[in-house]
Amino acid sequence: MQPSPQAEPLASDPRVLILGAGPAGLTSAYELARLGVRSRLLELEAQAGGLSRTLEHNGYLFDIGGHRFFTKVAMVERIWHEVLAGDLLERPRLSRIFYNSRFFKYPLEAADVVARLGVLEVLRCGLSYLHSRLRPVRPEVTFETWVSNRFGRRLFDIFFRTYTEKVWGMPCDKIAAEWASQRIRGLSVWALLKSALRPSSDGGARSLTRQFLYPRRGPGLMWNRMAELLQRRGCTLDLNTAVERIEWDARGIRAVVANGRRHEADHFISSLPIRELISKLDPAPPAWLAQAAGDFHYRDFITVAVVLRGRDLFPDNWIYIHDPRVAVGRIQNYGNWSPEMVPDPDTSCLGLEYFCFEGDGLWAAPDAQLIEQARRELSHLGLAPPSAFLDACVLRIRKAYPVYDESYRRGLDSIRRFLALVPNLQLIGRNGMHRYNNQDHSMLTGILAARNVLGARFDLWELHRNSEHLEEGDEISDEEIAALEQSQPLTPQGRPA
Ligand SMILES: Cc1cc2nc3c(=O)[nH]c(=O)nc-3n(C[C@H](O)[C@H](O)[C@H](O)COP(=O)(O)OP(=O)(O)OC[C@H]3O[C@@H](n4cnc5c(N)ncnc54)[C@H](O)[C@@H]3O)c2cc1C
Structure with missing residues (x-):
């Protein structure tokens, strides 16, 4: 173990340290604050919100992807309304597939x-x-x-x-x-046929896929506001603060070192990608766990945000591009998410999304080349002529998608074996649990982890087995969540001795 810097006091009992201030980490702190516990959050970026933050370029706002607020988890929707009040808009959804020069409605x-x-x-x-x-x-x-x-x-x-x-x-x-x-x-062929024959038979589910909630100025509004609320309630949010080292021993996690400062706590809640979490353990973990880090793979992501002359370029919120002749996978039209994303109504802001691996040709391409490619592909698809281009910027996002491949299950088994050894550590969120979670389920894991700190016994991994995230899936009521209590075999311990 490396020599440790002096410990930073955390003025709350129990002392809770949250790694990562994306939706999962922030919501965990929010729930803890509701229960009277002030926590500390350590966040690498200059802004809270993680993959759900909103970015700005010369007054134009855009998401990493487009972030619909859509949930069947009642307690999550309550939090959205609590934090955003009148700033949560109800938006119509139109998304289509572009294939063979034709647009197909999606859902099909x-x-x-x-x-x-x-x-x-x-x-x-x-x-x-x-x-x-x-x-x-x-x-x-x-x-x-x-x-x-x-x-x-x-x-x-x-x-x-x-x-x-x-x-x-x-x-x-x-x-x-x-x-x-x-x-x-x-989704099945029969469901499609049934919907064609009896269009109103599934009106509830269909209406849910035809509209969604969206903050007036993008998802970042939600997370910035939640961060402000937390700070007002006495929580500490350290931005620009990279978790560098996680000290542990046979009894649990002892402290986290970030930006050269050492933070001791009784409970640790991590939303860091699992591969990263393992690599920061100090002393280095046993070989079986160190090897497991290699079982987790991720897909990275580039958005080329372009500002174009002209409004109403197309009516969709987003379009899936199935055309194999272009590399772009999806195109967002941010003004159709919320008009406030676009400061000049005579212009449009589109996000061309490229899926890639960190270090591959797309990732390594200079920004100017990516912008030129975006201009060419938009024109090829017939969505905007090159002459409409006014401005553009490029954003590269690491670990946007946890990959479900042949090895990740093996990795999850190992990490769960490790969690049994360190009962004061809980993993939450999307990359934190290597689960394709949307904001709502990421938030739910944060809420339940917070309750576990105060003695509840939710097995967050069991939660996933019982409630897949699906638009067509079942609602999860507060009662059903309560019924999941006691599913956690290991109660996280208080302060390790
Ligand atoms: C393209 C795309 C589109 C999406 N669309 C939707 C949608 O329409 N609706 C929806 O609900 N969800 C959507 N999602 C999913 C949503 O973004 C995630 O569910 C959510 O952001 C996960 O929250 P999280 O807190 O678990 O993780 P993250 O958002 O990844 O937050 C983790 C945080 O940890 C921080 N961190 C990482 N390493 C360190 C370190 N060493 N030290 C300190 N901090 C660190 C990161 O900076 C980040 O802020 C989409 C995701 C993508 C990629």
């Missing part, structure tokens, strides 16, 4: 698919679907087999293959079936 609608594909192609898709139902591929372990078995290979090729491969940067037969079952459960 049977009548629209038939109209755009044409009768002959629909017949081919029908035959391919029947074939897959009669002779499904077994075992069903990959994304490709999971989707093809349910939709037929032809629909898989049209609507799933290209975009999925853009997002993950690997062939669909290398992506775990689990990802498909988490993200597209509930």
Whole structure:
């Protein structure tokens, strides 16, 4: 172990240190504050909000992706309203798939698919679907087999293959079936046909996919405001503060060193990517855990935000680009998320999203080259002529997506074995649990971790088994969450002796 700097006092009992001030970490602090505990948050960036922060370029606001506020978790929605009050807008959703120079509504609608594909192609898709139902591929372990078995290979090729491969940067037969079952459960050929025949039969779910909540000035408004509230309630938020070292011993986590300062605490709640957490353990962890760090992989992300002359370039909030001839995977139209994202109403701000790996050709390309590529691709897609370009900036985001591949489960087993040794550490959030969580579930893990600090016994990993995040999924009521209590076999201990 390296020599330790002097400890920073944390004036609260119990003393809670939260690593990362994204939605999960902030919400954990918020719940603790509600329960009377003031915590300290350590955040690497200059701004709170993590992947859900809003960025600004010459007065234009944009998200990392577009962040819909959409949840079936009642207590999360209450917090959104509590913090944002009248600044949470109800927005209409329009998102389409661009494939073969045509726009398909997304979520898919049977009548629209038939109209755009044409009768002959629909017949081919029908035959391919029947074939897959009669002779499904077994075992069903990959994304490709999971989707093809349910939709037929032809629909898989049209609507799933290209975009999925853009997002993950690997062939669909290398992506775990689990990802498909988490993200597209509930969608089936039958559900599509039923919705075409009886359009109002699932009115509730459909209306939820047709509108969403969105803060007036982007998701950053939520997280900046929550950060202010926390500070007013006596919490400490250290920005520009990188967690460098996590000291531990046989009894638990002892302290965290960040920016050369040592912070002792009784409870530690981490939303850091698991790979990073393991690499910061001091003394170095046993070999089985050190090796597990290599089991976690991530997909990185670039947004080229461009300002264009002209309003109403297209009506969508975002468009999925399935066209394999361009590298862009998705295009956001931020003015359609909230008009306040765009200061000059005679202009538009689009976000061209490129999925990549840190260090690959796209990641390493100079900004000017990426901006030129964005200009070319927008023109190729027919969405904006090169002459409309006014301004642009490039944003590179590490670890935007936790990858579900062949190794991450093994890694999770190891990290959970480690957590049993250090009961005063809890992992929360998206990369914190290596789970494809949206804001709401990231927040929920933060809330439950906070309650565990005060003696509750929620097993956050069990929560995921019971409540997959899905638009078509089940609601999670406060009562159901309460019923999950006692699922945690290990009660996090108080101050380690
Ligand atoms: C492209 C994209 C689109 C999305 N769209 C939506 C959407 O429409 N709706 C939705 O609800 N969710 C969406 N999400 C998901 C949402 O962004 C996440 O669920 C949420 O941000 C996760 O919160 P978190 O606190 O777990 O993690 P993060 O937001 O990743 O926060 C973790 C924090 O830890 C900090 N950190 C990391 N390392 C260190 C270190 N060494 N020291 C100190 N701090 C550190 C980071 O800087 C970060 O602030 C989207 C995500 C992406 C990438």
